Amino acid sequence: MPDFGDHVDNTIFSQILEMDESEADRDFSGPLVLNFFDQAIETFQKMEEALAEKDLDTLSGLGHFLKGSSATLGFNKIRDSCQVIQQYGHQLTVDGSTEPDENVCLQKITDALKAVKVDTKELDKAMKKFFEVTE
Template identity: 55%
Template sequence: MAPAENKTTANEGVETGLGDAVDMDTFNQILEMDDPGDHEFSSSLVFGFFEQVEETFESMDTALAKKDLDQLSQLGHFLKGSSATLGLVKVRDGCEKIQRYGKNENVDGSAEPDSELCLKRIREALITVKTDYQDVERTLKRYYEKSDKDMGDDD
């Protein structure tokens, strides 16, 4: 094997497994806060985020049914920040769209006076965000399961 392919640190392994859904500079900073030999800190953040996302999606669905653009914008902003903290770029970007549409804006920040069009765009963006979230959730769960098994070999 070429030296570049033979790296064995946990951070290098996750880099190749998460693709473009995760900003590795951000995620590696979180992994660096873990104690050597375990991922207790980072996994608690990630799995806490998973719970937070499910609750936020439920609130978004309710706000969408009520056509509450302001609430949708707030929820989009909240989830955008949480996902950005972990480096989950696709989820972050989708939530930014929801935030903007909830403010009656286009993605470029220009005004969009048609609230029904904004609601339609939020519905579409929410479908994409949920799909992107499910993909990254699956990938991160696999990463932590593999990491736990690899670290458990020392017991």
Template identity: 55%
Template sequence: MPSRHEEERSEEGSVGDGLPDLGDSIDALTFEQILEMDDDEDEREFSKSIVFGFFEQAEETFVKMDKALEDRDLAELSSLGHFLKGSSATLGLTKVKESCEKIQHYGQQKDEAGTTDEPDEDLCLSRIKAILVVVKEEYAEVEKVLKKFYATPAAS
């Protein structure tokens, strides 16, 4: 039985025919929408600039998150989580987006889903510390996949 991504890629008119398996950390349809904006499928200058700009942005944000965690600044952590959530959602980086959303919620002193108040600051900070480890691993995984994608010339 084909995976969800294989089914999505087999749709008529999809640019996904030449895409490698992006794994379950990247939503193929969302990422393909970025690729569709490229003028040249061999160079992929537009999408590459967006993706590599995101890498730079994410790494700077992780440094800021580490500092905010050290400073016990929940509001800043929430804001940074919200910021990175949006950037990662644009590229279809689903796992990174979901983890950043959790950071945003914990920073607002809410539960994981953002529905219930959590007055214990220490608990929120410890949850953010744990999810920050996870999101950095998820980021490293998508960075590796995308750098490999852009290092490989598109098949003609």
């Protein structure tokens, strides 16, 4: 398995790969992982819309949703950015203390969304290479 660096928890990702009947086919893990990236792109679009509307509740829910999916696959950097989005959507800092300034929350979410998009694009490219997907 290639080294995905701090993008991926290799223990969790290895467990996903073990569900394949064959390493040659990757019939289970390939579609599961690659569909995640489609789901992430759709979720980012919804996040952009919620940001434009300053809808912190929706942002928190979307962050929670994508955090869970990314954590299940072992995608650490995506999970961590989504945690930030979820927390600030609830007007909480990452350590759980209250952040009463909505503008601070929106800025933290904006920054996290920018970071997670970059991390997702990098990991998507690495996973397509791993699963030998040509575009």
